[in-house]
Amino acid sequence: MSIKRALVSVSDKQGIVDFCRELSALGVEIISTGGTSTLLAKEGVPVIGISDVTGFPEIMDGRVKTLHPAVHTGLLAVRDNEEHTRQMRELGLDYIDLVVVNLYPFAETIAKPDVAYEEAIENIDIGGPTMLRSAAKNHAFVSVVVDAGDYAKVLEEVRAGGDTTLETRKQLAAKVFRHTAAYDALIADYLANVLGDPLPERYTVTYEKIQDLRYGENPHQKAAFYRKPLAALDTLTAAEQLHGKELSYNNINDANAALQIVKEFEEPAVVAVKHMNPCGVGVGASVYEAYQKAYNADPTSIFGGIVAANRIIDADTANMLKDIFLEIVLAPGFTDEALEILTKKKNIRLLKLGNLSTAAARKSSLIVTSIDGGMVVQESDVHSVNPDELQVVTDRKPTAEELKQLLFAWKVVKHVKSNAIVLVADNMTVGVGAGQMNRVGAAKIAIEQAGEKSKGAALASDAFFPMGDTLEMAAKAGITAVIQPGGSIKDEESIKVANEYGIAMVFTGVRHFKH
Numbered sequence: 001m002s003i004k005r006a007l008v009s010v011s012d013k014q015g016i017v018d019f020c021r022e023l024s025a026l027g028v029e030i031i032s033t034g035g036t037s038t039l040l041a042k043e044g045v046p047v048i049g050i051s052d053v054t055g056f057p058e059i060m061d062g063r064v065k066t067l068h069p070a071v072h073t074g075l076l077a078v079r080d081n082e083e084h085t086r087q088m089r090e091l092g093l094d095y096i097d098l099v100v101v102n103l104y105p106f107a108e109t110i111a112k113p114d115v116a117y118e119e120a121i122e123n124i125d126i127g128g129p130t131m132l133r134s135a136a137k138n139h140a141f142v143s144v145v146v147d148a149g150d151y152a153k154v155l156e157e158v159r160a161g162g163d164t165t166l167e168t169r170k171q172l173a174a175k176v177f178r179h180t181a182a183y184d185a186l187i188a189d190y191l192a193n194v195l196g197d198p199l200p201e202r203y204t205v206t207y208e209k210i211q212d213l214r215y216g217e218n219p220h221q222k223a224a225f226y227r228k229p230l231a232a233l234d235t236l237t238a239a240e241q242l243h244g245k246e247l248s249y250n251n252i253n254d255a256n257a258a259l260q261i262v263k264e265f266e267e268p269a270v271v272a273v274k275h276m277n278p279c280g281v282g283v284g285a286s287v288y289e290a291y292q293k294a295y296n297a298d299p300t301s302i303f304g305g306i307v308a309a310n311r312i313i314d315a316d317t318a319n320m321l322k323d324i325f326l327e328i329v330l331a332p333g334f335t336d337e338a339l340e341i342l343t344k345k346k347n348i349r350l351l352k353l354g355n356l357s358t359a360a361a362r363k364s365s366l367i368v369t370s371i372d373g374g375m376v377v378q379e380s381d382v383h384s385v386n387p388d389e390l391q392v393v394t395d396r397k398p399t400a401e402e403l404k405q406l407l408f409a410w411k412v413v414k415h416v417k418s419n420a421i422v423l424v425a426d427n428m429t430v431g432v433g434a435g436q437m438n439r440v441g442a443a444k445i446a447i448e449q450a451g452e453k454s455k456g457a458a459l460a461s462d463a464f465f466p467m468g469d470t471l472e473m474a475a476k477a478g479i480t481a482v483i484q485p486g487g488s489i490k491d492e493e494s495i496k497v498a499n500e501y502g503i504a505m506v507f508t509g510v511r512h513f514k515h
């Protein structure tokens with residue numbers, strides 16, 4: 001078999017003229033629709049209008065142009081089926097051997113700010129996916145190209161043997177069904193959101209590959225990095241890598257964790273993360289000061305860590321960063337000097353993410369967590385506490401400085417694996433107890449780490465204290481202020497301990513479990 005007739009109908013016209021010119025030179029007859037055929041004709045590529053094939057005009061603003069039996073018989077006929085061949089002959093129909101289609105730009109349309117609903121709907125392509133699906137189903141005989149990146153390969157095969165190989169046609173068909181499935185998923189998602197129903201009876205998300213990863217969490221696990229179409233520009237998926245080796249699976253998870261925390265802060269802040277938990281968080285008047293604090297919070301754990309800053313990294317900060325081994329530094333930018341200093345280090349990865357605002361931390365999105373055989377989906381935890389709504393439950397109110405440290409600790413504890421206890425003093429974390437199976441255990445780790453710095457520190461607990469024991473331990477370590485959700489049947493026990501020791505305790509009324 002050889003490709004004799006192609007149907008070309010593309011919204012994205014890049015590369016189409018050269019491709020069709022070559023096909024035409026190889027003896028392929030080109031049929032085309034409205035704008036595509038106008039372009040081809042203008043560029044001197046011989047082309048037959050679709051209406052000459054269907055005997056029907058392109059009507060309704062392009063809503064109906066290729067949706068015609070003359071097209072779909074040509075695409076779907078099983079060439080070695082005598083009955084199909086006879087029907088084609090009797091009806092005077094011709095085969096179509098190659099379909100080149102890309103679809104109305106639905107994603108780009110809904111990405112426009114304040115796009116009108118009607119405009120979005122008009123950009124749902126119907127004729128295109130229909131042709132793609134017909135051709136892909138009949139890939140035993142028909143080639144189908146949805147991606148301009150495949151033009152060269154198809155040309156090469158047609159040049160060599162008059163047709164594509166069956167293996168190529170299978171690959172092209174599989175790509176088509178992934179493409180139309182993703183296209184429909186995006187439409188379904190858009191409509192679900194318009195209807196205020198983001199968790200409907202079928203969850204049809206679609207993701208596109210950013211890159212293959214060398215391996216997953218461990219070297220024997222395969223992995224890849226995907227992004228949601230239209231992912232926000234303040235997410236890690238939009239980060240630009242300025243330097244260093246390619247990101248690993250663990251890097252991506254850790255950098256994402258660091259990013260979520262640093263987005264909590266308005267003031268210059270630096271977050272160091274290890275194994276998805278913060279090991280040091282600091283805020284200060286400058287990124288330099290914030291990094292010093294994040295570093296001093298836990299100079300041991302930061303080694304080999306991921307650092308995220310919410311301000312441009314300057315030369316002074318870079319000079320400190322270069323002194324230890326760090327996997328990643330993520331920031332809204334780097335000064336030229338800072339870049340010069342840091343790029344001398346072969347093993348550090350530098351990521352630039354221009355769009356780092358606290359508003360981003362307040363925008364809810366859906367988080368998907370896989371389980372074996374399924375998944376659970378929830379809104380991201382974007383709750384932030386309003387200081388005016390804190391309930392002081394102890395005899396003593398926190399001082400203004402204590403309140404500041406408590407609110408800082410609360411922002412951090414939200415991002416620490418439960419059970420979580422975070423101690424903060426002097427605008428930096430001084431103790432982080434993460435991922436323990438009981439709350440006393442988490443507090444013990446945080447207090448031990450803080451040592452002398454526990455004295456006068458503020459403590460945040462991601463969930464209520466089931467009894468008074470954690471508070472007793474905190475009080476004995478010298479902690480003077482506590483923030484926690486409250487809501488335990490034994491709250492009174494904790495309040496009593498707090499009052500005994502003169503601790504100021506506030507309830508947020510909101511829990512921040514993170515498993």
Ligand SMILES: NC(=O)c1ncn([C@@H]2O[C@H](COP(=O)(O)O)[C@@H](O)[C@H]2O)c1NC=O
Binds near residue numbers: 011033037101104
């Ligand atoms: N309605 C139809 O019969 C139809 N047939 C092809 N299309 C689309 O029209 C676009 C190309 O249009 P044009 O060649 O007029 O620039 C392609 O994205 C193609 O997928 C159609 N448009 C939408 O459904």
